[in-house]
Amino acid sequence: MIKARVTVTLKDGVLDPQGKAIEGALRALSFSGVGEVRQGKVFDIELDTADRARAQADLKDMCERLLANTVIEDYSIAIT
Template sequence: MKARVTVTLKAGVLDPQGQAIEGSLRSLGFDGVASVRQGKVFDLVLEGTDEESARSQLNSICEKLLANTVIENYSVEITN
């Protein structure tokens, strides 16, 4: 079973990487970009076929390793 986990910064948390990209886009002449926020994506392949238990395992993986839930949100999506 394949899954995608997306981890993004919570609103209000400073994102220097995103700001650097905004600056670079302006330098390159892309004027129509109002804001950029950078996050992370993880594509996982899980053994087993039970979606329910996969989701519960993925939530646990996010809480323990992939996301810092003080400053980040995560979302889990089963992709097949």
Template sequence: MIKARVTVTLKNGVLDPQGKAIEHALDGLGFSGVGSVRQGKVFDLELEGTDKAKAEADLKAMCDKLLANTVIENYSVTIT
């Protein structure tokens, strides 16, 4: 069993209205001094098999086809 974590974030220069809303909400809750918030998403996956190279290739394909919108998002894959 291979465990992996995929982290997806918006590319630099892409507007992040949800991050801006979180930033304002934190300020409203008394957490002043937060300069910028960018939000993203994390996927934890378990893949059957033990072939790390195949797992990396499959994870990249999953990200390119479904998990990330590669026009506006970056992703990173960590296999544990």
């Protein structure tokens, strides 16, 4: 079995009101030196295969077709 982690983040230049609110809350907790905060999503996915190339291709397809909205989001895939 292959385990993978897919990370989806907002593209540069796309406003992130939730990240902004979190940024403000971190400052409110008196953390100093907090710069921009961007919120994203993490998906841990198990794949019933030993074929890493096939897994990589499937995961890319999953990102393009469902996990990310490529109008506003980028994704990265890490197979462990």
